[in-house]
Amino acid sequence: MDLTVIFDQLNHQHFDGFLDRPKLIWNTRLRTSSGRFLPGRRSQGLPATIEIAQYLLEELHAETHVRETIAHEMIHYWLWVRKRPYGHTEEFYEKMQSIGARRYNPVPRKRPYKYLYQCLACQRVFKARKKLGTLACADCCRSHARGKYDARFKLVLAHDLSESAEGRRLLEEES
Ligand SMILES: [Zn+2]
Ligand SMILES: [Zn+2]
Incomplete structure (x- = not known):
């Protein structure tokens, strides 16, 4: 290629x-x-x-x-x-x-965490081993909401690796 x-x-x-x-x-x-x-x-x-x-x-x-x-x-x-x-x-x-480009880049190869959260505003991905409660992207809140919590920048669950066969395989490989 x-x-x-x-x-x-x-x-x-x-x-x-x-x-x-x-x-x-x-x-x-x-x-x-x-x-x-x-x-x-x-x-x-x-x-x-x-x-x-x-x-x-x-x-x-x-x-x-x-x-x-x-x-x-x-x-x-x-x-x-x-x-x-x-x-x-x-x-x-x-x-x-x-x-017409896609919103997400393909998922990174190494996924040692169970959950990937993403800020849809800046696309930053956050890794988590446990499910997160309501959290917002600190960078975006700082730049666009004077540092206050803003629902526009709420982190959304992008991948639940524990629920797919591939995810389980990756998790097993990591441990
Ligand atoms: Zn953000
Ligand atoms: Zn980019």
Whole structure:
């Protein structure tokens, strides 16, 4: 699977061919997410980089996961190139919707916890060994609700690993 080919296709389909190719690499050690975007630093001669977790290649429907991950990271890159805040901002989600990218990245490979919770605003994932009560994302509450609890940032259960065969297998492997 050639990352540059996929990048070029997505660039053409969704970004009017506007983006220059960044450095595109497979990351063999990335486990906590399926990909990441690293902004470039002109002063140090570092190019912008999109890294894709190599474990995706072992997943079912690998190409779809790789494509979706590249598309996701390309939105960060596209925002950054245009000197916009390049996190999971409103603008990020708008672009994501307009190109039909999925809301979630594929699940990270290592899952030593039973439950994964997620903040739907910033997409940060929180691992838990026990079910959580009502909790909100501290970062989002801090940035958008003056540090107060705000139901918009309530953490939602994204995965219950104890209820699937795959989850049980992973839990057994971990213990
Ligand atoms: Zn992201
Ligand atoms: Zn959040």
